Amino acid sequence: MNTQKLAELLFPDVNGTPEMLEKRFPERKLPAGAVVTRIGPSPTGFVHLGNLYNAVIGERLAHQSEGIFYLRIEDTDEKRKVDGAVETLISAMQYFGVQFDEGATADGDNGNYAPYRQRQRKEIYHIIAKFLVQQGKAYPCFLTAEEIDAIREEQTKQQENPGIYGKYAEANRNLTLEEIQQKISSGLPWVLRYRAELSDETITVQDAVRGKISMPKNIMDFVLLKSDGIPTYHFAHVVDDHFMRSTHVIRGEEWISSLPMHVELFNTLGWNLPIYCHTATLMKTDDGKKRKLSKRKDPELALAYYQQEGICPEAVWEFLLTLLNSDFEEWRLANPEKDYHEFPYSIEKMSVSGALVDLDKLRDVSKEVISRMPAEKVYSALLDWCRIYQPDFAELLRKYPERSLKALNIGRTGEKRRKDLENWKQACQFLNFWFEETFIQQDAMPEEISESDRKLFFQTYIERYQHSDDSSAWFAKVKEITQELGYAVKPKDFKKHPDQFKGSIIHVTNMLRIALTGRANAPDIWEVSQVLGEEIVLNRLKKFL
RNA sequence: GGCCCCUUGGUCAAGCGGUUAAGACUCCAGAUUUUCAUUCUGGCAACAUGGGUUCGAUUCCCGUAGGGGUCACCA
Secondary structure, three states, X not given: OOHHHHHHHHOOOOOOOHHHHHHXXXXXXXXXXXXXXEEOOOOOOOOEHHHHHHHHHHHHHHHHOOOEEEEOEOOOOHHHOOOOHHHHHHHHHHHOOOOOOEEEEOOEEEOOOOOOEHHHHHHHHHHHXXXXXXXXXXXXXXXXXXXXXXXXXXXXXXXXXXXXXXXXOHHHHOOOHHHHHHHHHOOOOOEEEEOOOOOOOEEEEEEOOOEEEEEEOOOEOOEEEOOOOOEOHHHHHHHHHHHOOOOEEEEEHHHHHHHHHHHHHHHHHOOOOOEEEEEOOOEEEEOOEEEEOOOOOOHXXXXXXXXXXXXXXXXXXXXXXXXXXXXXXXHHHHOOOOOHHHOOOOHHHOOOOOOEOOHHHHHHHHHHHHHHOOHHHHHHHHHHHHHHXXXXXXXXXXXXXXXXXXXXXXXXXXXXXXXXXXXXXXXXXXXXXXXOOOOOOOOOOOOXXXXXXXHHHHHHHHHHOOOOOOHHHHHHHHHHHHHHOOOEOOHHHHHHOHHHOOOEHHHHHHHHHHHHHOOOOOOOHHHHHHHHOHHHHHHHHHOOO
8 A cells, every 4th residue: 555645535625734733832831840730621611610621720830930821622523512611611710710822712823822712723643644654653533423323333242342453444444545536426325444463461650640551452443534634632631732832731630541542542643641540530529429510410510509609719719729739738728828828739749530510618618718808809709790799789888888898897807807708699698688678587586585674775775875985885885775774794604594584695796797788797896896896776766666 | 321520537638559548627635825726735536349360459441329410402
């Protein structure tokens, strides 16, 4: 077989050579040890946690080493393509604070290794494909889906491994140039297959997170180009990561099984293998069993879920970091004020087994993250979220900026910070008492206090209320009233002699809090009163007379 | 089924031949705080299993079981 002629027959319009590509996409000039890596999502319109998970790893490795982190759109599957998916993806990544140095943008490309959408790289793949044909390492295959099914059926029956290899590939491997020419001119569709050799050798790859992985050498005549001339993932991965000069390939562990194909291609083409980092799959429990997160059953797999719930990007990021590097939490404890970007991330510290997504843990991380934010930041982040998901509340935040800011600032200064905000959705609920428009009487008054005692208390309190009292003067007054009306000033006294008091100061302050905020859980009463203002305070109290 | 990956409390996890087997989340109890949220103290709770190697295995080797992945002209 004259492979030169076959190559011309298959790719008559391809004139480039691998050498030309090497020149067009030169080695990057970066400091030693710089990591070049990427995420390569498919534009299916569904952005999931796993995308972010791998993005976080790549972004950290690249930017900690003065390297490059880029976005490549892997859109080789026509069937799964969804309009607008690239925009969705980019905006989601932006929302979660993932910064790309180069790659696909909403309306084009940014960088010297463009194009960054695989469909637009067809000519590049074809140059390499033609080269492989010339080398006798690839051939056209005319097998139909039915024929392949039949082969697989036979193989299953014989308990052999399914696939196109060895004798099952012979029919199409050994076609003469004339036969091929005839089939093509009669319009038969074909795919380009890699010509593998049968072998019982094993290959070993040094995976950066798992160590040595040994597998049987590839013997499959796997598909390089589909019948529409677009490459499969395997071919595109090898070509792109070579010419985009990736140093690290970070991807889910589901790719481990196709490693032999990739290694085979890199070797055949004489290219250096990138450093592979196969990450663990995100899991979840179901009926006590661990299982892979599923798109259909688990809303928390979608990144959009975290946006809708108003879980702030920093919290999601820190949560992922706790899963990714076991010492992140210790570091965070030791450096409460530092930005998470300062945490020294490393692949070696990564876990190899699939981590469960624990929403309780996320909530805890989130509370912590929000408690560290200054009031201004909480205000603007909350407002941004509300604009999209709770426009009515956004309206109020904008209408009363001063009050909102003061409200958010309570318990946010000094050492002991309030941790009552979990996420923006919950925050809207929690903060609704600050505005007359959203105030609701959520919790009931303590049952232990009779209605007449309650009225007497509010009457007394209103009579003596001085809005200008400072915190200690105010509290002294509360104690005074407490005592006069027959409540225990010290909760312990009431505990010891419940028959001697109407209740304790806890009941008194509870009544006040519930009247002022509509609920039992709220910040300091005096501070709340100061922020609400005299008029609102008195109005709310008078309802209980 | 073949091939591959994984296995320390409910969860995330330290550990890398000798430890009372850390820590965090959850849960429970107590303390502090004018209520909550906090904070503090304490508690529950783990090396899947069987063989080796070794003076000694959670740690090293082999098997078994369990979980997961993959076997497409999908990524």
